[in-house]
Amino acid sequence: MLSYIFRRIIIAFFLLIGIGIVSFIIIKLPPGDFATRYQAYLLAQGATGDSALHAAQLLRQQYGLDQPIPVQFFSWVKGIVTEGKFGFSMAYRKDVGELIAERLPKTLFLALLCHFISTVLGVGLGIFVAPRKYGFWDNFWAILSFIFTSIPRFSIAIIIMYIVVIDLKGHSINSFFSPEYVIAPWTWGRIVDMFAHIWPVLIIAGLGGVARNLRVMRGNLLDVLGSQYVQTARSKGLRESLVILRHAVPNALHTIVAYQGTVLPYMMQGELEAAIVLGLPTMGPLFYESLVNSDIYISGSLLLMYGALILMGNLLADLFLAVLDPRIRYS
Amino acid sequence: MSNETTKLSATSNIMIIEQEQNESYFQLVWRRFRRSRASIVGGLMVLILMVLAVFADFFSPTSISQIDLQSTFIPPQIVHFIDHDGKFHLFPFVYNYIYTLDPKTFKVYWQEDTSKAYPIKFFISGASYKLLGIVPGNLHLYGVDKPGTIYILGTDKMGRDLWGKSCEAGRISLSMSLFGAIISIVVGSVLGVASGYYGGTIDNILQRFTEFVAAFPNLPLWMALAALVPKTADSFTVFVAMACIFALLSWTTLAREVRGKVLSLRETDFILAAKEMGASDARIIFRHLYPNTLSHVIVILTLTIPGVILAESFLSFLGIGITEPLISWGLLMRNTQDIQTLGQNAWILAPIGFIIAAVLGFNFLGDGLRDAADPYAAM
Numbered sequence: 001m002l003s004y005i006f007r008r009i010i011i012a013f014f015l016l017i018g019i020g021i022v023s024f025i026i027i028k029l030p031p032g033d034f035a036t037r038y039q040a041y042l043l044a045q046g047a048t049g050d051s052a053l054h055a056a057q058l059l060r061q062q063y064g065l066d067q068p069i070p071v072q073f074f075s076w077v078k079g080i081v082t083e084g085k086f087g088f089s090m091a092y093r094k095d096v097g098e099l100i101a102e103r104l105p106k107t108l109f110l111a112l113l114c115h116f117i118s119t120v121l122g123v124g125l126g127i128f129v130a131p132r133k134y135g136f137w138d139n140f141w142a143i144l145s146f147i148f149t150s151i152p153r154f155s156i157a158i159i160i161m162y163i164v165v166i167d168l169k170g171h172s173i174n175s176f177f178s179p180e181y182v183i184a185p186w187t188w189g190r191i192v193d194m195f196a197h198i199w200p201v202l203i204i205a206g207l208g209g210v211a212r213n214l215r216v217m218r219g220n221l222l223d224v225l226g227s228q229y230v231q232t233a234r235s236k237g238l239r240e241s242l243v244i245l246r247h248a249v250p251n252a253l254h255t256i257v258a259y260q261g262t263v264l265p266y267m268m269q270g271e272l273e274a275a276i277v278l279g280l281p282t283m284g285p286l287f288y289e290s291l292v293n294s295d296i297y298i299s300g301s302l303l304l305m306y307g308a309l310i311l312m313g314n315l316l317a318d319l320f321l322a323v324l325d326p327r328i329r330y331s
Numbered sequence: 332m333s334n335e336t337t338k339l340s341a342t343s344n345i346m347i348i349e350q351e352q353n354e355s356y357f358q359l360v361w362r363r364f365r366r367s368r369a370s371i372v373g374g375l376m377v378l379i380l381m382v383l384a385v386f387a388d389f390f391s392p393t394s395i396s397q398i399d400l401q402s403t404f405i406p407p408q409i410v411h412f413i414d415h416d417g418k419f420h421l422f423p424f425v426y427n428y429i430y431t432l433d434p435k436t437f438k439v440y441w442q443e444d445t446s447k448a449y450p451i452k453f454f455i456s457g458a459s460y461k462l463l464g465i466v467p468g469n470l471h472l473y474g475v476d477k478p479g480t481i482y483i484l485g486t487d488k489m490g491r492d493l494w495g496k497s498c499e500a501g502r503i504s505l506s507m508s509l510f511g512a513i514i515s516i517v518v519g520s521v522l523g524v525a526s527g528y529y530g531g532t533i534d535n536i537l538q539r540f541t542e543f544v545a546a547f548p549n550l551p552l553w554m555a556l557a558a559l560v561p562k563t564a565d566s567f568t569v570f571v572a573m574a575c576i577f578a579l580l581s582w583t584t585l586a587r588e589v590r591g592k593v594l595s596l597r598e599t600d601f602i603l604a605a606k607e608m609g610a611s612d613a614r615i616i617f618r619h620l621y622p623n624t625l626s627h628v629i630v631i632l633t634l635t636i637p638g639v640i641l642a643e644s645f646l647s648f649l650g651i652g653i654t655e656p657l658i659s660w661g662l663l664m665r666n667t668q669d670i671q672t673l674g675q676n677a678w679i680l681a682p683i684g685f686i687i688a689a690v691l692g693f694n695f696l697g698d699g700l701r702d703a704a705d706p707y708a709a710m
Contacts, residue, residue, distance in 0.1 A: 155680070162680075269549065269550040291555065302551070310546070
């Protein structure tokens with residue numbers, strides 16, 4: 001067991017290094033180094049030629065851009081690990097680490113909330129429809145979940161934005177709080193206000209997840225319900241609800257746990273898509289902005305963050321499953 | 332005794348006849364596929380979208396390359412049967428829109444000009460075009476006489492007919508997703524077969540590599556790579572580059588499935604027999620192994636396409652995917668990003684319908700094919 005956990009962590013560590021290398025390649029791929037682009041950026045902003053050149057030189061020294069690529073990669077990783085420095089952002093004129101520290105908690109909060117809601121709802125609905133196989137509600141949710149996974153998420157975001165802003169003449173939804181609550185301490189009113197702002201993201205990212213969890217849970221539960229020990233439980237004369245909830249559901253839950261590893265990326269991507277369209281200040285819009293402005297250190301660092309988060313989610317799902325299900329082979 | 336022999340020969344005759352009536356694999360697949368209504372509908376949806384895309388010139392009442400800055404943001408024209416005076420017409424017609432400007436707010440109001448009705452004519456000649464770039468023609472499915480216009484989905488910022496444009500956009504959206512999916516199928520098949528057939532170290536390395544690629548967050552990496560495609564590149568390069576970017580991360584599922592299939596087939600009698608007869612690896616792989624995985628490959632191909640369509644439309648919508656002069660469904664929706672424009676011209680959301688139809692169609696089709704691909708399994 002311990003060696004299994006240890007091995008999983010080692011593999012995850014190597015995958016993380018791989019993701020870091022790819023992110024770094026993304027940073028290095030555009031022609032010219034970052035300093036020349038910063039110089040051009042300053043010139044475009046109206047700086048004099050001398051000062052721009054000077055600033056570029058300073059940057060080149062500070063970040064060691066004149067060194068060979070492997071050395072640069074090593075110092076980039078070292079900066080991240082030891083000082084939390086991810087590189088310099090042109091548009092924000094500060095280190096990307098600060099931007100990430102500002103936005104990462106919000107992103108994580110949203111993604112995890114979506115994840116939680118979609119898991120609870122999806123599993124619940126799966127338990128609800130499985131005993132009603134091919135009945136009205138089963139078909140109803142089957143069709144609905146097909147539609148949820150087929151509509152482009154960005155277009156749901158547009159439609160929700162349209163309804164809120166144009167039809168309801170609502171407040172802007174591109175922030176977490178109304179102005180009066182931004183610096184207020186946590187109260188019940190503040191929580192309500194926050195949900196009034198973030199519900200579109202929860203719906204957009206969550207619905208697809210609900211649909212996926214529902215399909216998986218339904219399939220598992222149907223498999224389990226066909227097994228002999230369930231038949232035994234029934235023939236003992238147990239109530240059907242007890243048979244399902246006490247005997248069938250716990251054995252159908254394992255696959256859901258294993259499946260969370262693939263749901264988390266889906267949530268992160270849903271959050272990314274929705275936040276970009278709605279302009280919610282999480283990592284998503286920052287990522288998009290940096291791609292458009294080719295503010296390349298942000299793009300690379302955020303790519304690394306997304307990769308790392310998903311990797312962590314997968315690792316946790318694996319470890320949790322190993323603890324939960326002793327039948328897992330540790331090889 | 333003789334009676335018995337005739338009986339015996341009769342039964343054997345029947346057996347032979349029965350054997351001749353055995354259905355082929357594709358007949359069985361077709362029979363099972365036909366049974367599921369959803370997949371037939373899905374297949375039809377995909378087919379219709381393809382026909383609309385290929386013959387967009389014919390289905391559009393105006394020339395699809397037309398840009399008319401006089402007719403920007405015209406709302407969808409309603410097809411009438413009953414005219415302004417309440418009289419019923421057997422043939423449908425449209426009214427032209429005339430616009431009035433609010434002198435204070437400069438807001439544009441469109442109103443139907445009910446003084447003259449333009450009956451819709453079918454198969455009329457209009458703007459000339461070249462079908463598939465070769466066959467010249469000027470026939471259009473429907474249209475109205477000048478100066479009437481017919482924009483059933485309205486027009487966009489450039490005064491282009493959204494219906495005709497959406498049909499045309501299907502060319503890029505569908506062909507790119509198909510192209511991207513095919514590349515990913517080729518990569519996935521090669522790696523999957525190599526991994527499953529040779530096993531050992533090769534298998535180990537390839538499996539770790541597949542795991543590594545699968546661990547990547549798809550959407551962020553697609554976005555980052557698409558943003559790296561230079562803005563100045565020509566259309567063809569952009570098309571190929573985007574297709575390759577989508578293929579880059581989509582092959583992992585297929586590689587795993589093909590590997591599993593090849594692994595299970597590798598030890599079967601007919602493969603061992605082929606080996607005993609001295610068949611080369613290439614012959615075994617291409618003649619015996621790969622054809623047996625093909626049905627699964629086709630299913631995954633159909634299920635990969637909708638993912639690519641969704642990703643492509645999102646990227647183009649953000650302006651980091653396909654760029655003009657190419658046109659795709661996502662790109663057509665680019666103006667909806669501006670909430671002001673969208674608020675006044677809600678109909679520019681129309682291309683969503685095409686995206687949803689395509690994604691649903693491929694999903695339904697893939698689902699039906701998955702059940703049909705293994706016709707020997709019990710339902």
